[in-house]
Amino acid sequence: MTERQGLPRVLILGGGFAGIGAARKLRKAPVDVMLVDRHDYHTFQPLLYQVATDILDPATVGHPIRELVHQQDNLDFAQATVTGIDLDARTVTFDGWEPQGYDYLIVGLGARANFFGTAGADEHAFPLYTLPQAVRLKQHLLMRFEEAAKNPALVDEGYLDVVIVGGGATGVETSGAMSELIHHVFPEDYPTIDISRINITLVEHGDRLLAMFDQGISDYTLETLTDRNVKVRLGEQVMGIDADGVDLGTGERIAAGTTVWGAGLQPVPLASELGVELVRGRVPVDEFLRLEHHPEVFVVGDMAVTTDSTTGVVLAQLGSVALQAGEYAGKTIDRLERKHKDPHPFHYVDKGTMATIGRNAAVAVVPPHHITLTGRAAFAMWGAVHLALLTGGDSRMAAMSNWFWSFTTHNRPARVLIHPDDDD
Amino acid sequence: MTERQGLPRVLILGGGFAGIGAARKLRKAPVDVMLVDRHDYHTFQPLLYQVATDILDPATVGHPIRELVHQQDNLDFAQATVTGIDLDARTVTFDGWEPQGYDYLIVGLGARANFFGTAGADEHAFPLYTLPQAVRLKQHLLMRFEEAAKNPALVDEGYLDVVIVGGGATGVETSGAMSELIHHVFPEDYPTIDISRINITLVEHGDRLLAMFDQGISDYTLETLTDRNVKVRLGEQVMGIDADGVDLGTGERIAAGTTVWGAGLQPVPLASELGVELVRGRVPVDEFLRLEHHPEVFVVGDMAVTTDSTTGVVLAQLGSVALQAGEYAGKTIDRLERKHKDPHPFHYVDKGTMATIGRNAAVAVVPPHHITLTGRAAFAMWGAVHLALLTGGDSRMAAMSNWFWSFTTHNRPARVLIHPDDDD
Numbered sequence: 001m002t003e004r005q006g007l008p009r010v011l012i013l014g015g016g017f018a019g020i021g022a023a024r025k026l027r028k029a030p031v032d033v034m035l036v037d038r039h040d041y042h043t044f045q046p047l048l049y050q051v052a053t054d055i056l057d058p059a060t061v062g063h064p065i066r067e068l069v070h071q072q073d074n075l076d077f078a079q080a081t082v083t084g085i086d087l088d089a090r091t092v093t094f095d096g097w098e099p100q101g102y103d104y105l106i107v108g109l110g111a112r113a114n115f116f117g118t119a120g121a122d123e124h125a126f127p128l129y130t131l132p133q134a135v136r137l138k139q140h141l142l143m144r145f146e147e148a149a150k151n152p153a154l155v156d157e158g159y160l161d162v163v164i165v166g167g168g169a170t171g172v173e174t175s176g177a178m179s180e181l182i183h184h185v186f187p188e189d190y191p192t193i194d195i196s197r198i199n200i201t202l203v204e205h206g207d208r209l210l211a212m213f214d215q216g217i218s219d220y221t222l223e224t225l226t227d228r229n230v231k232v233r234l235g236e237q238v239m240g241i242d243a244d245g246v247d248l249g250t251g252e253r254i255a256a257g258t259t260v261w262g263a264g265l266q267p268v269p270l271a272s273e274l275g276v277e278l279v280r281g282r283v284p285v286d287e288f289l290r291l292e293h294h295p296e297v298f299v300v301g302d303m304a305v306t307t308d309s310t311t312g313v314v315l316a317q318l319g320s321v322a323l324q325a326g327e328y329a330g331k332t333i334d335r336l337e338r339k340h341k342d343p344h345p346f347h348y349v350d351k352g353t354m355a356t357i358g359r360n361a362a363v364a365v366v367p368p369h370h371i372t373l374t375g376r377a378a379f380a381m382w383g384a385v386h387l388a389l390l391t392g393g394d395s396r397m398a399a400m401s402n403w404f405w406s407f408t409t410h411n412r413p414a415r416v417l418i419h420p421d422d423d424d
Numbered sequence: 425m426t427e428r429q430g431l432p433r434v435l436i437l438g439g440g441f442a443g444i445g446a447a448r449k450l451r452k453a454p455v456d457v458m459l460v461d462r463h464d465y466h467t468f469q470p471l472l473y474q475v476a477t478d479i480l481d482p483a484t485v486g487h488p489i490r491e492l493v494h495q496q497d498n499l500d501f502a503q504a505t506v507t508g509i510d511l512d513a514r515t516v517t518f519d520g521w522e523p524q525g526y527d528y529l530i531v532g533l534g535a536r537a538n539f540f541g542t543a544g545a546d547e548h549a550f551p552l553y554t555l556p557q558a559v560r561l562k563q564h565l566l567m568r569f570e571e572a573a574k575n576p577a578l579v580d581e582g583y584l585d586v587v588i589v590g591g592g593a594t595g596v597e598t599s600g601a602m603s604e605l606i607h608h609v610f611p612e613d614y615p616t617i618d619i620s621r622i623n624i625t626l627v628e629h630g631d632r633l634l635a636m637f638d639q640g641i642s643d644y645t646l647e648t649l650t651d652r653n654v655k656v657r658l659g660e661q662v663m664g665i666d667a668d669g670v671d672l673g674t675g676e677r678i679a680a681g682t683t684v685w686g687a688g689l690q691p692v693p694l695a696s697e698l699g700v701e702l703v704r705g706r707v708p709v710d711e712f713l714r715l716e717h718h719p720e721v722f723v724v725g726d727m728a729v730t731t732d733s734t735t736g737v738v739l740a741q742l743g744s745v746a747l748q749a750g751e752y753a754g755k756t757i758d759r760l761e762r763k764h765k766d767p768h769p770f771h772y773v774d775k776g777t778m779a780t781i782g783r784n785a786a787v788a789v790v791p792p793h794h795i796t797l798t799g800r801a802a803f804a805m806w807g808a809v810h811l812a813l814l815t816g817g818d819s820r821m822a823a824m825s826n827w828f829w830s831f832t833t834h835n836r837p838a839r840v841l842i843h844p845d846d847d848d
Contacts (some may be wrong), residue, residue: 059483064613067613068611071617076615078574146503150520188490191500194832
């Protein structure tokens with residue numbers, strides 16, 4: 001550490017795609033980098049729905065941040081929770097650690113589920129934004145099936161029914177994976193339960209699924225999910241959620257012992273400590289992704305309103321946007337401190353978007369000509385891209401092993417309820 | 425299920441080696457088998473120390489019991505906790521399930537750590553008998569290192585020191601694996617911590633390690649552990665344990681933020697409901713492993729005093745003994761109900777005993793000529809045998825992948841603190 005004394009200090013808050021991307025791009029910069037996260041792992045968020053539906057082990061999707069750290073000499077890591085940011089004093093306070101000063105601050109603390117005031121959602125819905133949430137959903141589902149195995153009559157009360165709220169990527173991917181788990185894996189595990197009586201329902205407020213894609217892809221997705229026993233309800237609003245089901249805006253009730261929430265994000269509370277008025281719940285930044293009046297502070301990832309400087313388009317809260325924004329912040333500091341050059345405005349490179357609907361079914365849009373893929377080809381591409389993106393070689397190997405087993409045998413890797421607080 | 429109505433009902437309590445072995449041997453018997461465990465997974469106990477020291481993911485060592493169930497038509501499973509056994513009414517009561525009657529009962533509920541009244545052990549020592557315990561030990565260790573990364577001075581207070589109590593297989597295997605984790609994996613993860621100042625101490629009351637083996641093996645084990653930075657203290661008794669260390673019988677104090685307990689078992693409380701006087705904390709059974717006055721009740725595994733009928737030797741509380749005792753109970757019921765033959769007394773077949781001390785170091789005794797192996801040959805054999813024993817093909821594949829990475833790169837598969845009750 002001593003050789004880094006006196007160098008400018010870059011403090012990165014959050015070890016998600018944005019924070020990790022920033023840290024990596026600073027590896028040659030003459031700076032002292034400290035990355036802080038409340039957990040000791042980086043979460044590969046695009047695959048959380050696979051943890052929730054037991055395709056992947058949690059450890060495959062949560063990668064040790066320290067493994068990234070020891071690949072980079074000027075980088076340290078601390079596990080601590082941010083409690084406050086003092087922009088004037090250039091100091092961040094933490095729960096469980098002494099206050100830390102900085103010369104540059106990169107804030108990528110993410111977001112959390114936005115229930116838009118839906119009654120009961122906070123208590124009864126399962127969001128899918130973090131790894132503990134994904135594990136909780138899986139455990140809830142497995143416990144329900146274990147209970148129903150002892151009392152099969154519960155099936156008729158909707159005890160095992162699942163409602164997924166939100167027809168975006170999270171909702172669609174979770175619906176497809178949930179259908180495979182319940183209709184292909186559980187019949188063997190729970191021979192006394194009549195699986196055909198279990199309903200999986202996807203509720204979307206708009207008039208089509210995956211609205212960020214073309215209509216053709218929305219149609220394909222609707223058809224594929226319907227074929228796979230998912231009831232899709234378009235143009236419906238969820239007004240309330242309780243332990244036994246959801247109430248729609250029409251007054252209709254759908255029984256469901258499990259409600260998954262994939263319908264929107266809101267800022268973490270700390271976003272309001274950055275001294276700026278939030279825009280639709282996100283922190284506005286300039287074309288260099290910096291905070292107004294504070295050119296030493298970058299705000300990146302799901303927390304920020306990230307605008308592409310070429311097109312002026314406000315970008316979606318996606319992992320690929322967070323990664324590129326974080327990398328940009330790192331590169332910009334590297335330009336200033338090592339190359340002594342002025343920064344370029346942020347430009348987002350669209351490398352394609354995809355979503356999987358289940359075995360041999362996925363959708364993808366590949367730039368620059370916006371080629372649209374569906375079905376097996378898109379599924380194969382989705383698999384290859386996600387394997388390539390998983391951060392570590394060992395996770396990649398484990399994921400490959402898990403996927404191989406899951407997709408060739410309909411069998412799953414884990415399906416066990418290991419809780420560290422269990423009595424024994 | 426209907427085709428099994430009217431058949432004799434076999435209730436198996438506990439899904440450990442004994443219960444699983446019993447269930448499997450009943451697959452051809454004209455009986456209705458119900459297996460009950462408080463968890464939905466079978467634990468491969470010999471590898472728990474590898475979960476605690478982060479060589480294996482928990483899901484590799486906890487195998488879904490339901491996967492065994494759907495390979496066997498006459499077998500059902502229920503997740504429930506036994507609360508009472510009424511031998512006269514032939515009924516078992518459960519937490520979370522209605523009472524169940526039986527014609528045959530196979531009780532294999534295992535044991536729990538015996539602290540022998542050691543002050544503070546119940547509160548501060550980490551036993552290694554169950555999967556949640558192994559996960560808790562791992563998380564405790566990782567959290568300590570995260571804290572010390574923020575405050576390296578803690579090392580000198582013994583904050584990261586580890587004491588392992590008990591020089592049997594659990595203690596020796598845990599010591600070796602702990603040394604590899606701390607001395608080979610953590611230096612890269614925690615560059616700011618001076619790893620050379622961390623002490624790992626193995627305390628054994630007797631005068632040698634692995635007392636069930638020959639003196640030569642004990643000597644090899646002592647030498648190997650010492651070479652690997654484990655301080656071995658023979659002939660020492662642990663009198664008290666607190667959050668910061670242990671007190672020995674001599675009055676000496678060893679500082680340690682983590683104390684692992686591998687020094688003995690006691691019966692689960694239910695053992696005392698079987699209407700017999702316990703013998704050294706275990707349930708006495710006849711030569712057919714049955715309860716006195718209750719030939720319909722078998723008691724098998726760590727709960728029971730299992731005697732080899734040929735030699736009259738009381739067998740150790742080992743997985744191999746539990747497996748064979750459980751299989752024997754299943755086979756005996758099969759003989760009675762399908763073959764209509766009288767049972768043979770229980771005979772244990774010693775297939776060898778082994779323990780691993782770490783990378784390329786293990787010990788093994790192979791019958792019938794009691795060939796003794798140490799070093800690489802024993803290590804290779806240990807790996808092959810444990811891979812063959814892990815119950816499922818997918819676990820085997822994942823374990824192989826994890827071990828391959830761990831032993832070729834000194835890198836570990838998980839090293840993350842995923843707790844389902846984390847805030848987010």
